[in-house]
Amino acid sequence: xxxxxxxxxxxxxxxxxxxxxxxxxxxxxxxxxxxxxxxxxxxxxxxxxxxxxxxxxxxxxxxxxxxxxxxxxxxxxxxxxxxxxxxxxxxxxxxxxxxxxxxxxxxxxxx
Amino acid sequence: xxxxxxxxxxxxxxxxxxxxxxxxxxxxxxxxxxxxxxxxxxxxxxxxxxxxxxxxxxxxxxxxxxxxxxxxxxxxxxxxxxxxxxxxxxxxxxxxxxxx
Amino acid sequence: xxxxxxxxxxxxxxxxxxxxxxxxxxxxxxxxxxxxxxxxxxxxxxxxxxxxxxxxxxxxxxxxxxxxxxxxxxxxxxxxxxxxxxxxxxxxxxxxxxxxxxxxxxxxxxxxxxxxxxxxxxxxxxxxxxxxxx
Numbered sequence: 348x349x350x351x352x353x354x355x356x357x358x359x360x361x362x363x364x365x366x367x368x369x370x371x372x373x374x375x376x377x378x379x380x381x382x383x384x385x386x387x388x389x390x391x392x393x394x395x396x397x398x399x400x401x402x403x404x405x406x407x408x409x410x411x412x413x414x415x416x417x418x419x420x421x422x423x424x425x426x427x428x429x430x431x432x433x434x435x436x437x438x439x440x441x442x443x444x445x446x447x448x449x450x451x452x453x454x455x456x457x458x
Numbered sequence: 459x460x461x462x463x464x465x466x467x468x469x470x471x472x473x474x475x476x477x478x479x480x481x482x483x484x485x486x487x488x489x490x491x492x493x494x495x496x497x498x499x500x501x502x503x504x505x506x507x508x509x510x511x512x513x514x515x516x517x518x519x520x521x522x523x524x525x526x527x528x529x530x531x532x533x534x535x536x537x538x539x540x541x542x543x544x545x546x547x548x549x550x551x552x553x554x555x556x557x558x
Numbered sequence: 559x560x561x562x563x564x565x566x567x568x569x570x571x572x573x574x575x576x577x578x579x580x581x582x583x584x585x586x587x588x589x590x591x592x593x594x595x596x597x598x599x600x601x602x603x604x605x606x607x608x609x610x611x612x613x614x615x616x617x618x619x620x621x622x623x624x625x626x627x628x629x630x631x632x633x634x635x636x637x638x639x640x641x642x643x644x645x646x647x648x649x650x651x652x653x654x655x656x657x658x659x660x661x662x663x664x665x666x667x668x669x670x671x672x673x674x675x676x677x678x679x680x681x682x683x684x685x686x687x688x689x690x691x692x
Contacts, residue, residue: 406627407620411590414630421665468571468602470646493574496605501647521615525573527608527622531647540615 353379365447372400372450380448384439388448392436394423399449409454412442461486462551465494466558469504476507478557484513489539489547491519498523499531508533519544562687563594568603570692572621573613578606579621581692586624589631596635596686597628598679604642607653607671622654629658634670641676 348367350357353375359367364380366372377396381388388396398419402410410418412430420428427433433441442454463482469475475497482488490498497504498518508516517537523529532538539547548554566585570577589595599607606625613620628634636656643649656670674682683689 405623407623408586408627410627410630411586413590414627418630466574468574468605471571471602493571493602496571496602496646499647502645505647522573525611525613525616525618525620526571526605527610527612527652530610531652 351376351379351383363447363453365453366450369403369450369452376450377448384444386437386444389436391427392445392448394427395419395433395436395441395445396449398422399445399451403449403451409442409446409451411454412440415441459552462547462554463488464491464554464556465489465497466492466556468493469497474557475504478555479507479511479514482511482514487515487517487547487551489517489519489544490522490536491544492522495519495522495526495528498533498536499528500533501531505533508536517543517547561592561594563596563685564588565596565598565683565686565689567598567600567683567689567691568606569601571602571605572611573616573618577692578603579619581690582621582624584690584692585628585633586631589633592632595633596637596682597633598637598639598682600639600642600679602642602646604638604646604648604653607638607656608648609652609654625654625656628656629670632658634658634668635672636670637672637674637679637682639676639679640673643673 348359350359358371358376361367366376378388399409402418416428416430416433437444446454463478463486465475465478465488467474475494478488495518497508499505516535517539520538520540523532523538566581568578568581572578585595585597611620611622638653650673653671657667658670659665660668
C-alpha cells in the first residue's frame with residue numbers, strides 16, 4: 348500500500364491513488380492530489396468536490412458521470428450540468444479525477 | 459444438559475429453523491443470528507411456532523437485527539443480546555449446536 | 559442498438575449473503591447502457607428494502623441508502639410482490655419510500671415502488687427480454 352504526504356501525515360492510497368480509508372479525507376488531501384497532477388483547484392472545482400462528498404454521504408456511492416452531470420445541472424445550474432464543463436474542470440474525467448480528490452472510491456462501473 | 463442452538467438462515471428460505479426447533483428440547487436456548495433474525499419478527503407463521511414452543515428460550519443477536527432494520531418488529535418474549543451476551547449464553551450452556 | 563427490457567430478480571436478504579449487494583452493483587453498472595430496466599423483489603428479497611437499517615455493529619457497509627439513488631440512474635420500476643411482504647409480516651410502510659424525479663414533468667417526484675400481486679408479477683416477468691437472477 349502506498350501513501351501520500353499531507354502536511355506531514357502519511358495517508359494510505361490504493362494503486363490508482365484513491366484513498367484507502369474514506370475517513371482520512373480532509374481538504375488538504377484534495378490539494379495534495381491535485382498538486383501532484385498539476386491541477387489547480389478553483390472554487391468551481393470545489394463545488395464539484397463538495398457535491399460529490401454530499402452525494403456519497405447520502406447514497407453511499409460515487410455517482411456515474413451521467414448521474415453527476417444531471418445532478419450538478421439541477422443543483423448548480425444548467426450551464427454547469429454538461430460534460431463539457433465538467434471535463435474542462437477535470438480533464439482526466441469528472442468521475443475518476445474529482446472522485447479521487449473528494450476521497451471517494453472510483454465510481455461503480457468506471458474502468 | 460442444556461444446549462445453545464444457533465440458527466443463521468432465514469426461516470423463509472431454508473428448513474434450518476424448523477429442523478432446529480424439532481430437535482431442541484425444553485430448557486435449551488435458540489439464538490437467532492445473521493439471516494436467522496428474521497424469525498424473531500412478528501406477524502408471520504414462524505412467529506406462531508416460537509410462541510407455541512414454551513419450554514424453549516429464544517434470543518436474537520441485536521447487531522444483526524439492527525442491520526436489517528427490524529428492531530421495531532421484534533416479537534414479545536425474545537431476548538435481545540449483544541456480542542458479549544452471545545458469549546455469556548455460550549458459557550451458560552453445556553454445549554453449542556450451530557445449525558448451518 | 560435497440561432497447562431491451564431487463565429485469566433483475568432479487569430473492570435474497572441483505573448482509574447474510576453477498577447477492578443483494580452484487581445485484582445492486584450490477585444494476586448501477588448496467589444503467590449506463592440505457593436499457594429499459596425493472597427490478598423485482600420477491601421472497602426474502604423484500605428485506606433488502608426495509609427502512610432503518612443500521613449496520614454499524616456488524617461492521618459491514620450499509621448499502622440500503624443506495625436504493626434511493628436508483629431514481630437518478632433512471633431505474634424507477636421497482637416491483638415488490640405483495641404476497642412476499644404479507645408472508646413476512648411486512649407492509650409497504652416497513653420499506654423505504656423510493657422516488658424518482660420526472661424530468662419531463664418539471665422534476666415531479668413519483669413513486670418508484672409498485673406493489674403487485676404474484677399473478678401480476680408473473681405477467682411482468684413474461685414481458686421481459688432478459689432476466690437476471692440474484
